[in-house]
Amino acid sequence: MVGVVTPTMGVAFSAHTSLATPFTVTRTESTALDGEQAFTVYCSQARAVLSNREATMRYLAPKRASNLFNDLAKWLTARGISLLGSRVLAVRGRKSGEIRTTVVNLFTHEGERYLLAPRGHTQWVRNLRAAGEGELRLGRRSEPFTAVEVADADKPPLIRLYLRKWAWETGAFFDGLKAGSPEADLVAAAPGFPVFRIVTR
Incomplete structure (x- = not known):
């Protein structure tokens, strides 16, 4: 993370700022912060981003x-x-380069197929995110695919459908969410449940 502090700047910072994206602190008050004050605020806001x-x-x-x-x-x-x-x-491991395998639940919504990670940002999620592609295997059949990660705003109906199908198996991983939970609860929880759309190659 890169922060830029100048003697003529105050601090404006969003807790949603990406750690991979440089940010600048911008003037927010008429009286400039001195270097020590600016550094203290910078550290405080950086901790907020990490949290x-x-x-x-x-x-x-x-x-x-x-x-x-x-x-x-x-x-x-x-x-x-x-x-x-x-x-x-x-899917190929992002560090080892070796093929890693795990069992997943494939489901269909409005004609598209998806994978959802009930336990959050698991190793298979991070590997698939890095590789962008993988294979779905059933017995001797193997289906290569490209993975498209779904935006948080589009996840609620997918989370709801997943819970309807597999709450008996994975419900304990959903932090109290149910298939009938209010939409607002699903929206709030969405960032913790990665979802990928499967595009067959």
């Missing part, structure tokens, strides 16, 4: 029981037995 980013980058680590269920679902899916839309997702 907001942590909240946005929600991630729930899997527990042992969840791992056992996922291992079983992955084993069955790899042998051609889909559990309500399950697929084995294969």
